[in-house]
């Protein structure tokens with residue numbers, strides 16, 4: 001009974017964003033999280049780092065693990081080069097339903113495909129079912145305990161290739177220590193840490209470039 005937090009976020013977006021304007025959707029979600037209820041979007045401060053990596057990589061095929069309400073999907077898809085596409089995997093059905101509507105408000109339906117289900121089941125299907133050869137960039141923002149096993153799945157299934165950029169949120173808080181240890185000690189990755197210190201969060205994003 002009563003609206004979920006995610007439904008309240010969608011309602012706020014519908015009332016405060018401009019249909020077809022992705023930036024207004026991102027701004028509305030940031031305002032809601034700051035002024036009403038904190039929510040686990042990557043947010044405006046860490047979002048600047050995501051934007052920078054998007055500008056560097058200019059991915060044609062972008063994979064996101066963890067859609068939630070679609071904040072980072074909208075933020076990144078808005079920065080895709082012409083013809084680019086974002087596939088985003090979400091395990092939680094109700095989150096996926098909210099995200100689809102947020103993406104509609106942003107006018108980005110044609111640039112984003114939400115793949116519903118567990119990442120460990122969907123990743124092995126990406127080539128055959130979704131006709132994905134390899135991806136140019138992966139944004140990891142789902143369960144921290146899945147970062148490492150899913151990275152290994154991406155390697156084993158040939159979804160990432162030489163030069164693919166992994167960008168992981170929350171490597172400090174809530175933290176993904178096994179993932180960090182793996183990519184930082186592996187000769188197959190070139191890592192950069194982007195720390196984010198401010199009053200609300202002490203966290204970091206990790207960029208790990210796959211060397212093949």
Ligand SMILES: Cc1cc(C(=O)N2CCN(C)CC2)sc1-c1cc(O)c2nc[nH]c(=O)c2c1
Pocket residue numbers: 038040041042066141142143144169170173174200
């Ligand atoms: C749920 C949660 C609580 C956090 C925290 O430390 N808190 C103290 C400070 N106050 C302000 C917030 C609450 S951080 C965080 C979180 C943050 C992400 O970016 C996530 N991304 C993907 N998947 C997640 O499960 C996910 C969880």
Ligand SMILES: [Mg+2]
Pocket residue numbers: 040041042141169170
């Ligand atoms: Mg996160």
